[in-house]
Amino acid sequence: MEFKTLFPIMKKHLADGDDVPYFFRELMAKITTVSEADWAKGKDPSAKLSDNTIRSYVKRGLSKNLAGNIVYHLTPKILTRSISKRSPASRALFAEDLVGYEPTINADNVAEKVTEWLEQIIQESAGLIPQDELQKQQQQILASDLKKKYGDYLLAETDGCCPFPGCGRQLTISKNGKAIHTFEVSLIDKSKATTPENLMAMCPQCYATYLLDDSKKLMAELKEIKTVLSTHKQSIRLLDDLPLEKGxxxxxxxxxxxxxxxxxxxxxxxxxxxxxxxxxxxxxxxxxxxxxxxxxxxxxxxxxxxxxxxxxxxxxxxxxxxxxxxxxxxxxxxxxxxxxxxxxxxxxxxxxxxxxxxxxxxxxxxxxxxxxxxxxx
Ligand SMILES: [Zn+2]
Structure with a gap:
């Protein structure tokens, strides 16, 4: 799915009469936590995007710069929820316009599917490499295996927050009085072995995006963070056996x-x-x-x-x-x-x-x- 195909269909069904730049901004506000002033940070940190730039994105696709700046800060759940709030009738019409691209799409799943497409578009525009079905399956098996083996250890190392640069989401949430872990275990250097020193617990969103990202610079940053996490953990272990009066x-x-x-x-x-x-x-x-x-x-x-x-x-x-x-x-x-x-x-x-x-x-x-x-x- 391409942005220039998806966007006009989304606009037709979700814009409620707003013009292209307005709807684009609203859509971006829903899919990312990054504020508009930072969407295209690399070029001009102070400038918001002009209406013309936005119109050119809609015609030619998102710029690598913009996609790169927001790809690790996506909030797909918020977009899905907002589409799901539309009436079943309007979701059915929305799905009808997309059924040519995905035969199984309907009023019930259109919100998730459209969000998934938009997420993929942003990832691909940012230069991340998409995975095919087989790779995805293999990856899921490996991930659940690593989580079983090292999950508890790595979660403790993070102190409960996603250590990915700029993220910090909670990795454990409480729901109906139960603690639920929401994290995945990722390789830091994907070319190296799955030893605890090369693994990090992170939130599912950062995990999914980093999986597709081959940036050496980011890998180096994660290695540094891992050093800080494991040094801190070592010190905790050193001090754990020593008593300290609760008084x-x-x-x-x-x-x-x-x-x-x-x-x-x-x-x-x-x-x-x-x-x-x-x-x-x-x-x-x-x-x-x-x-x-x-x-x-x-x-x-x-x-x-x-x-x-x-x-x-x-x-x-x-x-x-x-x-x-x-x-x-x-x-x-x-x-x-x-x-x-x-x-x-x-x-x-x-x-x-x-x-x-x-x-x-x-x-x-x-x-x-x-x-x-x-x-x-
Ligand atoms: Zn994260």
């Missing part, structure tokens, strides 16, 4: 409540931070830690001591635990920023408190010497 959640709840006045009364000069983090090597981390320590150190220390006295936490124990987390990551040769993030993440997993408060707590322990050793000259 720390009480500390964070009290930090959250601290107001400007209480904090401004208790500013602190964090000289020690400079002995552990070098501003030239870890500038961002150094600045963040210094800032948090200056603002929060004195009040957090009070909170810790009070909670220790009332028996809600064992302060010595928490200090030892945090130090143990640090030692484990240090032994694995992790860089400072990663160590900081992983300890904050561990606190987040134990307490489910916002990441920023967990970072404030780690900064406290940098100043109080459980995290990071003094830099030796």
């Amino acid at each position: 720390i959640v009480g500390v964070i709840k009290r930090i959250r409540k601290l107001g400007e006045k209480e904090l401004s009364d208790a500013s602190f000069e964090p000289k020690e931070v400079k002995q552990k983090l070098s501003p030239s090597q870890d500038m961002v981390l150094y600045n963040a830690v210094t800032n948090y320590v200056t603002t929060y150190f004195i009040r957090i220390k009070e909170i810790m001591i009070n909670l220790d006295k009332s028996g809600e936490i064992d302060y010595d124990e928490i200090q030892d635990q945090i130090h143990a987390l640090y030692k484990k990551l240090k032994k694995a040769n992790k860089p400072h920023l990663e160590i900081f993030n992983e300890i904050a993440d561990k606190i987040h997993r134990v307490t489910l408190q916002d990441a920023i408060f967990c970072q404030i707590v780690v900064s406290y322990f940098v100043q109080s010497c459980e995290v990071f050793d003094a830099i030796t000259e």
